[in-house]
Amino acid sequence: MLLYIVIALAFLGLYLFALIDAIRTPEAVWREAGRNKTLWVVVLALGSCAASLVYLLMTRRVLRDAAQDMPAEPQLRPMATGHLRRCGRCGFSSNTAAATNCASCGQPLSED
Numbered sequence: 001m002l003l004y005i006v007i008a009l010a011f012l013g014l015y016l017f018a019l020i021d022a023i024r025t026p027e028a029v030w031r032e033a034g035r036n037k038t039l040w041v042v043v044l045a046l047g048s049c050a051a052s053l054v055y056l057l058m059t060r061r062v063l064r065d066a067a068q069d070m071p072a073e074p075q076l077r078p079m080a081t082g083h084l085r086r087c088g089r090c091g092f093s094s095n096t097a098a099a100t101n102c103a104s105c106g107q108p109l110s111e112d
Contacts, residue, residue: 011049018052018060019044025063033066035059 022040030037040059043051087102101108 011052014056015044015047015049015052018055021060022055025067029063029067029070032070033059033062035062 019041022037022044025037027037030040040055044055087105087107
């Protein structure tokens with residue numbers, strides 16, 4: 001009986017890992033890989049262990065390769081020393097000239 005519980009928990013863990021990984025993978029990576037994120041999330045949410053295994057063994061690998069092939073985000077230029085922009089909502093601060101919104105919560109940054 002204990003063996004069945006352990007096996008069931010292992011499949012549950014694989015299922016949850018696959019579902020969370022699919023949800024957290026950015027849409028741009030799915031597009032780069034030529035896969036449909038919405039379809040995979042729906043299929044995984046229906047709870048199929050077979051779908052979880054296919055996702056983890058095949059689709060996830062394709063997504064990781066696509067993510068590595070994508071160009072890195074451009075680096076922002078630092079502003080002159082002493083010019084910080086601070087978010088009034090969450091307190092995040094940025095010293096980049098191009099940053100107008102908070103990278104953490106998306107609210108507009110104000111100059112300090």
